[in-house]
Amino acid sequence: MIRDQYPRLHAPATSVAARTYELSELLVDVLGVTDVGAEFPETVTYHPTCHGLRMLRLGDRPLTLLRQVRGIQLVELGDAEECCGFGGTFALKNPDVSTAMLTDKCARVRDTGARVLAAADNSCLAHIGGGLNPRTIRAKRARVVDEVPDWEALRDTGSAIKADVQRRLPELLEQFEASVTAAGATVHWARDAAEACRIVVELTRATGADEVVKVKSMATQEIELNEALEAAGIAAYETDLAELIVQLGEDTPSHILVPAIHYNRAQIREIFERRMADAPPDLSDEPAALAEAARAHLRRRFLSARVAVSGANFAVADTGTLVVVESEGNGRMCLTLPETLISVVGVEKLLPTFTDLEVFLQLLPRSSTGERMNPYTSMWTGVTPGDGPQDVHVVLVDNGRSAVLADPVGRPALSCIRCSACLNVCPVYERAGGHAYGSVYPGPIGAILSPQLTGVADNASLPYASTLCGACYDVCPVKINIPEILVHLRQQAPHPPAERATMRLLSWVMRSPRRWTAALRLARAGAGPLGAYRQRRSGARTLRRLPWPASAWTRSRDLPLPAPQTFREWWGKQ
Numbered sequence: 267m268i269r270d271q272y273p274r275l276h277a278p279a280t281s282v283a284a285r286t287y288e289l290s291e292l293l294v295d296v297l298g299v300t301d302v303g304a305e306f307p308e309t310v311t312y313h314p315t316c317h318g319l320r321m322l323r324l325g326d327r328p329l330t331l332l333r334q335v336r337g338i339q340l341v342e343l344g345d346a347e348e349c350c351g352f353g354g355t356f357a358l359k360n361p362d363v364s365t366a367m368l369t370d371k372c373a374r375v376r377d378t379g380a381r382v383l384a385a386a387d388n389s390c391l392a393h394i395g396g397g398l399n400p401r402t403i404r405a406k407r408a409r410v411v412d413e414v415p416d417w418e419a420l421r422d423t424g425s426a427i428k429a430d431v432q433r434r435l436p437e438l439l440e441q442f443e444a445s446v447t448a449a450g451a452t453v454h455w456a457r458d459a460a461e462a463c464r465i466v467v468e469l470t471r472a473t474g475a476d477e478v479v480k481v482k483s484m485a486t487q488e489i490e491l492n493e494a495l496e497a498a499g500i501a502a503y504e505t506d507l508a509e510l511i512v513q514l515g516e517d518t519p520s521h522i523l524v525p526a527i528h529y530n531r532a533q534i535r536e537i538f539e540r541r542m543a544d545a546p547p548d549l550s551d552e553p554a555a556l557a558e559a560a561r562a563h564l565r566r567r568f569l570s571a572r573v574a575v576s577g578a579n580f581a582v583a584d585t586g587t588l589v590v591v592e593s594e595g596n597g598r599m600c601l602t603l604p605e606t607l608i609s610v611v612g613v614e615k616l617l618p619t620f621t622d623l624e625v626f627l628q629l630l631p632r633s634s635t636g637e638r639m640n641p642y643t644s645m646w647t648g649v650t651p652g653d654g655p656q657d658v659h660v661v662l663v664d665n666g667r668s669a670v671l672a673d674p675v676g677r678p679a680l681s682c683i684r685c686s687a688c689l690n691v692c693p694v695y696e697r698a699g700g701h702a703y704g705s706v707y708p709g710p711i712g713a714i715l716s717p718q719l720t721g722v723a724d725n726a727s728l729p730y731a732s733t734l735c736g737a738c739y740d741v742c743p744v745k746i747n748i749p750e751i752l753v754h755l756r757q758q759a760p761h762p763p764a765e766r767a768t769m770r771l772l773s774w775v776m777r778s779p780r781r782w783t784a785a786l787r788l789a790r791a792g793a794g795p796l797g798a799y800r801q802r803r804s805g806a807r808t809l810r811r812l813p814w815p816a817s818a819w820t821r822s823r824d825l826p827l828p829a830p831q832t833f834r835e836w837w838g839k840q
C-alpha cells in the first residue's frame with residue numbers, strides 16, 4: 267500500500283515509498299543478510315502470495331532466507347505462482363471461483379507432504395489454513411457465520427441485550443424469581459460457592475437420594491459442586507460424554523465446550539476399561555464403539571437417578587424459563603426423567619424477555635460448535651403437572667459477580683455466553699492448552715473472568731496470558747472487548763516493588779529521545795566487551811545467565827545484547 271498506492275494519492279509520499287521495504291527485501295537487498303540464525307527442523311513448503319509476487323515483486327527473496335534456516339527441509343510447491351483465491355473482497359464477491367481456486371491450492375499443498383506451509387501474507391495463510399482444515403470448529407464457525415448476512419447486527423443486538431441486563435440486574439432477578447415461583451419452582455439465593463454447594467447438598471439429602479446425574483455446567487465446576495457432594499456422601503455422575511471422560515480420568519476439563527479435547531481415542535478407551543465397570547470387555551478405540559459404551563453406561567444412570575443437577579445457558583425474566591443448549595441429548599434425559607431438578611445458575615445468565623432468545627439461539631450454536639442450530643434445546647418453566655420433574659429448584663449464584671458488575675470496564679465479561687469461540691482462535695490457548703490457565707474458565711474469557719471473580723491478586727498471571735492480538739474480540743458473539751479488559755486487569759495486578767521502580771525508571775528514560783539515545787549508548791558501552799567475549803566463545807550475542815535479581819529473567823530466556831549499531835544510527839548514515 268505505502269509503496270504502490272500512497273504516491274498515487276499524495277505526491278510527497280513518493281520519498282517515503284522509496285524508503286519502504288518488505289521485510290525480506292530489507293534483509294536481503296538492503297542489509298545483505300540471508301542467514302537470520304533461525305533453526306526449524308520441519309518439512310516446509312512455500313506459497314508465494316500474489317501480493318508479494320506481483321505487487322511487491324519479491325521474487326525468491328523469502329526462499330533465499332528460508333533456505334538458510336537450519337534443519338529445514340524445503341519442498342517445492344506445484345503451481346506455486348497460482349493464486350489461492352483469497353484476494354480480499356474477491357473471496358466474498360466471487361465465493362464459488364474463490365473456493366475452486368482454494369481447492370486446487372490445497373491439493374498442491376497436500377501433494378508436497380510438508381507439515382508446514384509458509385507464506386509472507388497472513389490473509390492467504392488464514393484462507394489456505396481454513397481450506398486445509400475444514401473440519402476444525404474454527405473453520406466450521408467461520409463458514410456458518412459467513413452465511414448470516416446480518417451477523418454484525420446480531421452481535422450488536424446480543425451485546426446491547428446483555429448490557430441492558432447488567433444495568434437492570436436487581437430488577438430482572440426479582441422479576442425472574444416471581445415468574446419461576448409462580449410456575450411452581452423454588453428459588454434459592456447463594457452469595458458464594460460454599461452457600462450454593464450447601465443448598466444443593468441439603469436439597470439432595472431431603473430427597474433421600476445418594477446420587478445425582480449432572481448436565482454439563484460451568485457454574486457447578488466453578489463452585490466445585492462435585493467435590494462438595496462427594497464430601498457429603500453423594501455421588502455426582504457427569505453425563506456429557508466429554509465430561510464423563512474427564513471425570514473417569516480424574517482430570518479437569520481443558521476447554522469450555524470440548525473438555526476432553528486433550529485425549530485421543532486410545533486414551534479414552536484405556537480410561538473406560540479402567541474406570542467404567544460395565545464397559546464391554548472387547549472395547550475398541552473406534553469412536554462409534556466408545557460412544558456406544560458410554561451410551562449404555564449412562565442410560566442405566568438416567569433410568570435410576572432421582573435427582574438431576576443442571577446449569578442453564580439462559581434464564582428468561584419475563585416467563586421464568588430456563589434454557590439448556592446441548593448436542594448429545596444427555597441434558598434432555600437429566601431434565602425430564604428424575605423427580606427432582608436443581609439448576610445452578612449464575613445471576614448474569616438472565617435475559618429480559620423470551621423474544622431475546624431468538625438472538626442468542628442464533629449467536630450461540632454458530633459461535634460454539636459451528637452449527638446452524640444445536641441438536642437439543644431444552645426449555646422448562648417451573649413445574650408442569652404430570653410431566654417431567656415435579657420438584658424444581660433454581661439456585662441463583664452470585665459468587666463474585668456483583669463485584670464484577672461494579673467495575674464499568676470489567677463488567678462486559680458478564681456478557682459471556684460460554685461459546686468458547688475466543689479459545690478456538692487464541693494463539694496462546696492453541697499452544698498452551700486449557701490446563702495451563704489453572705482456572706475453571708480457560709482461554710481469553712478465563713483470563714478476564716477468573717481474576718475478576720476471585721480477585722486479581724489470586725490470578726495475577728492470567729491477564730498476561732495473551733498477546734493482545736484481538737482475535738478473541740473479533741469472534742466474540744457478544745462483542746466483549748477482551749484485550750481492553752486484559753489491559754485494565756494488568757494495571758490492577760500486584761507488581762513487586764523492584765519491578766515497579768524499574769518500570770518507572772524505564773518510562774522516564776523512554777519519554778525523552780535524548781535520554782533514550784544516551785541509555786542505549788551506555789548499555790552498548792557496558793555490554794561491548796561482554797558481547798565480544800560471548801561472540802568469540804560461542805558466536806552468540808545473548809547472555810544465558812545473569813546474577814540475581816536479573817537471574818529471574820535469564821532462568822527462562824536469553825538476554826539479547828545491544829546491537830553494535832542501532833537501526834537509527836545505520837539509517838542516519840545511509
Ligand code: SF4
Nearest residue numbers: 682683685686688742
Ligand atoms: S468471551 Fe465471547 S467468544 Fe469467549 S466464550 Fe464468552 S461469548 Fe464466547
